[in-house]
Amino acid sequence: MLAGLAEIAEVGRDHRRGGYSRHLWQVADLELRSWFVERAERLGLQVETDRNGNLWAWWGQPGPDAVVTGSHLDSVPGGGAYDGPLGVISSLEAIGRLQASGFVPTRPCAVLMFAEEEGSRFGIACLGSRLLTGAIDADQARALTDRDGVTLAEAARKIGVDPAHLGVDLVALERIGLFIELHVEQGRGLIDLDQPVAVASSILAHGRWRLTVTGQGNHAGATTMIERRDPMVATAQAIVGVQAAALGRPGTRATIGRIEAIPGGTNVIASSVHAWLDARAETDEETRLLVADIAARAQQAAQQNGCSATLTEESWAGAVQFTPGLRERFAQALGQVPQLSTGAGHDAGVLAAHVPSAMLFVRNPTGISHAPEEFAEAADCVAGIDALELLLRDLL
Known part of the structure; x- marks a missing residue:
């Protein structure tokens, strides 16, 4: 061996x-x-x-x-x-x-x-x-x-x-x-x-979802903080919400292990951000409820930052x-x-x-x-x- x-x-x-x-x-x-x-x-x-x-x-x-x-x-x-x-x-x-x-x-x-x-x-x-x-x-x-x-x-x-x-x-x-x-x-x-x-x-039960947060791409130096519709900030708040949602439902697990900013420049406010969610729980129903909670928190974070958010299922296993x-x-x-x-x-x-x-x-x-x-x-x-x-x- x-x-x-x-x-x-x-x-x-x-x-x-x-x-x-x-x-x-x-x-x-x-x-x-x-x-x-x-x-x-x-x-x-x-x-x-x-x-x-x-x-x-x-x-x-x-x-x-x-x-x-x-x-x-x-x-x-x-x-x-x-x-x-x-x-x-x-x-x-x-x-x-x-x-x-x-x-x-x-x-x-x-x-x-x-x-x-x-x-x-x-x-x-x-x-x-x-x-x-x-x-x-x-x-x-x-x-x-x-x-x-x-x-x-x-x-x-x-x-x-x-x-x-x-x-x-x-x-x-x-x-x-x-x-x-x-x-x-x-x-x-x-x-x-x-x-x-x-x-x-x-x-x-477990699955994978893609969270897409869309805002307004712009110049990092020329755009004041109050003028921004920054999807990276909204995504960061949504990720904190992922942790909170899982902690609030004992026995569930939720993870964001990968993010991707578009276009991905250091001096560019992103126009959109993708983040991939892995969510798991003892039963199918518990997992679906967890993901619904995460989706609602992501929507709230997006709206607070002048952005929009969608959560798309990519795979599911009961x-x-x-x-x-x-x-x-x-x-x-x-x-x-x-x-x-x-x-x-x-x-x-x-x-x-x-x-x-x-x-x-x-x-x-x-x-x-x-x-x-x-x-x-x-x-x-x-x-x-x-x-x-x-x-x-x-x-x-």
């Missing part, structure tokens, strides 16, 4: 932000995809790319009712080393262990590496699994653009994926009899419980309850390990609406994720592989 992490340790390293920046179908991601193919082929697995750019590594012949495990290799900007890669490497290691023991599966098995889980290039989290399941419209997906104005269709064509074929893939989906995703925990649950491994119980019987069976099989909910979205959550799905979490002693400080002790990583191997042995 540590060798696997070492092999990709320099791929996509971000010396400005710290950590890693590995985005869909860009240089680092393409290197990681090649690494995955090579690592899978070492185990004699048969690798194929589906119509949406997800990679499948099959142990034996592809077929229906397969036990599928895996995760992703892309990252947020400046992300940690374990979010995604730990699940992919652990899946390959668990299969390698089963092979070394002489185990022969009685049903198909595959390691699945999803494309664009983090949404860092095209703005839609879990894009590979959303396309696979039809959770996003194919035409909408093809028209998505990155920060350089490159569409998803153009990016796909450049690396040999036919954009005309992007979209729901029933042939691939119907092969999955059950999906398990192992992931580093993105929180403190296992720290507080003093446990190395847990089974996921649920995922919070709350997920993983299959109760399955997660309880897994928790019992692993020695009554705890069951934890998570505020982080995952491809397993997208698949859960279509096939039986489950997740394993491995303890993160820092409690930090989506940042360079993300970590997992080697002993806990091995405990995760032990757990995954045991479950695969039973299921196969």
Whole structure:
């Protein structure tokens, strides 16, 4: 497992932000995809790319009712080393262990590496699994653009994926009899419980929205403060309102992690400002109420500064309850390990609406994720592989 992490340790390293920046179908991601193919082929697995750019590594012949495990290799900007890669490497290691023991599966098995889980290039989290399941419209997906104005269709064509074929893939989906995703925990649950491994119980409802505040662009030196209709000031007040709205609703989370001023000059009062909101809560209703509160606060801030504001939904994922019987069976099989909910979205959550799905979490002693400080002790990583191997042995 540590060798696997070492092999990709320099791929996509971000010396400005710290950590890693590995985005869909860009240089680092393409290197990681090649690494995955090579690592899978070492185990004699048969690798194929589906119509949406997800990679499948099959142990034996592809077929229906397969036990599928895996995760992703892309990252947020400046992300940690374990979010995604730990699940992919652990899946390959668990299969390698089963092979070394002489185990022969009685049903198909595959390691699945999803494309664009983090949404860092095209703005839609879990894009590979959303396309696979039809959770996003194919035409909408093809028209998505990155920060350089490159569409998803153009990016796909450049690396040999036919954009005309992007979209729901029933042939691939119907092969999955059950999906398990192992992931580093993105929180403190296992720290507080003093446990190395847990089974996921649920995922919070979550979505992304673009807040656009429009004012009047003008000269920074020639325009007095009282004459201004400054969307940056209105946006700043709206961001403070985001924090206040979430603090006023216990258990909810709301974040502005990215802003963009137009035209973006130091001596220019912006004409408009975009800010991207991430909002999450235990239920769909709670999340919608939180976002409505944030929208009202943003409107008030805009009006006070002579501006206008709109909030546009860019992605949405309702709350997920993983299959109760399955997660309880897994928790019992692993020695009554705890069951934890998570505020982080995952491809397993997208698949859960279509096939039986489950997740394993491995303890993160820092409690930090989506940042360079993300970590997992080697002993806990091995405990995760032990757990995954045991479950695969039973299921196969």
